[in-house]
Amino acid sequence: MIYLDNAATSWPKPPSVLAAMREFAEDWAANPGRACHRMGIEAGQRVARARASLAELLGAPDASRIAFTLNGTDALNMALKGFLNEGDHVVTSTFEHNSLSRPLTGLERAGRLRVTRVAPREDLTLSPEDVRRACARDTKLVAVTAVSNVFGALNDVAALARAAHDAGAAILVDAAQAVGACELDVAAAELDMAAFPCHKGLFGPMGTGALYVRPGLDLRPLREGGTGSRSEEETHPEEMPHRLEAGTPNAHGLAGLAAGLDFLRETGIRRVREREQSLARDLVERLSEVRGVSVLNGRSREAQTGIVLLRVGGLASQEVAALLDARYGIAVRAGLHCAPGAHKFLGTFPEGVVRVSFGFFNEDGDAKAAARAVAEIAEGV
Ligand SMILES: Cc1ncc(COP(=O)(O)O)c(C=O)c1O
Known part of the structure; x- marks a missing residue:
């Protein structure tokens, strides 16, 4: 084929990804971060390694600001539903993937958001000036793709972030087609949030995704429950990444992702x-x-x-x-x-x-x- x-x-995925998943499954696949036996500790370390490696790749100031998700769609839903409030205005583009546009349209049709959609330029990229013009006084968020999965054209996310911030809005970037395909530095570009699957350009297996949230920005969690931390408390922990991660993670997948990130770093x-x-x-x-x-x-x-x-x-x-x-x-x-x-x-x-x-x-x-x-x-x- x-x-x-x-x-x-x-x-295919790099052979090292499959080998890491196999080794994890055979030797270490206890519930990560939940137990003090050596398998649980090792499993937790594998997850931590994937997080640290991803933070390094993205230029994230602190690895704990990266929450692992099921896929890109999950990360986008967590960002939108955890950040936006009733009545907010959002600026997006007309050419987003359904994983960003459908949650926005759903909230818009329920009367909970106002959404303005900006068309691309002739070269199939998004103009930061057009985005700035579409922002209003009450714009809370600019939510746009870094690279359209149809056009394949790279948007200037740093300029888009400046346009959003000039208008007093935050920026969420759908980096699904960008991570691994171009140098994306979330701190240098001053992104507030970046959501992406890890099964495309990062060479991780399906079932892996991530959401970066800049320090100082707190999202409401989409899911609450067991985290293996602060078990004595009755409510979900507030600190990242547990704030946005509840339940047993896809540790097999994250072990593979760590190897995928190594491969990407070595290859460039x-x-x-x-x-x-x-x-x-x-x-x-x-x-x-x-x-x-x-x-x-x-x-x-x-x-x-x-x-x-x-x-x-x-x-x-x-x-x-x-x-x-x-x-x-x-x-x-x-x-x-x-x-x-x-x-x-x-x-x-x-x-x-x-x-x-x-x-x-x-x-x-x-x-x-x-x-x-x-x-x-x-x-x-
Ligand atoms: C631009 C873009 N955004 C979001 C997604 C959704 O990612 P996932 O399928 O992992 O939910 C995709 C997947 O193709 C994509 O290309």
Whole structure:
């Protein structure tokens, strides 16, 4: 199989990730942070190691400001529902992933929030000036993506944070497609919150995600319960990360994540990004001469990740994806990619398009194989 669906989740994971999960499961998989026997202590240390390593990668001032979550969606829900109050105004973009836009729209339709949505520029990025203009006196939060999972274009999150702060609002960044793909320093960019899955660019397994919350900002917890700490108290602990983590964590997954972060550090984010970008460019160049195939993104070459959006003749995206799978053993994602607003902007709603997303482990020949397969499908072979 040629796997070109890395924007959904990265595959394969580095062998060290699988080895770390296996070793953890076989030797240490006691409940972390709950017991004083050596297995429990070791399990707790594995979770702490993943947290410290993630804090270092993100430039977080304090590892305890990172709470582990189930996935990116969980982290975004925790941020929005833990921070916003009845009647608040929120500025977001028109091209967010459903994991950010649906909770906002749900609260808006229930009459609990006002939401203003800012459209992208022609280069498919979000303008900090437009965001600033959309803010009102009562804007509590700017909630936007760092990299759209459809456009694949990098937004300037530091400038977006300045725009939010100028307006007296906080900023929440959906960093799902950004972590591991670009240098994201939460302290340097002055982010208030960053939410992301750890199963994409960080090479962790599915079932891992995280929410960074800057020091001094306290969220209401979405879940309360056992934490292994302050068990004598009747209410949920207030200190991070326990404030936002209740119940047994996905320690198997976090053991794998720690190894994934090691792999990323040793490899270098820049190398990963350059590899994904160069494969994407190769595919785009190979397809540029093919009749009936249009590439819909990649308008800014520098600010682009490994995502390529394709329309192939008059064929439905699902049909193209099914043919790529069945005839060529190539895995891509068709449809709307959980971001209908992005497709409305591109004029590809509701049918959607084919999304090819390269990952670090793709080989040079993969772009060539994908280009040949798409060309044959376009030519009706
Ligand atoms: C931009 C963006 N935000 C949020 C998410 C949600 O992440 P998860 O599927 O881990 O909940 C995704 C996943 O594809 C994404 O691409």
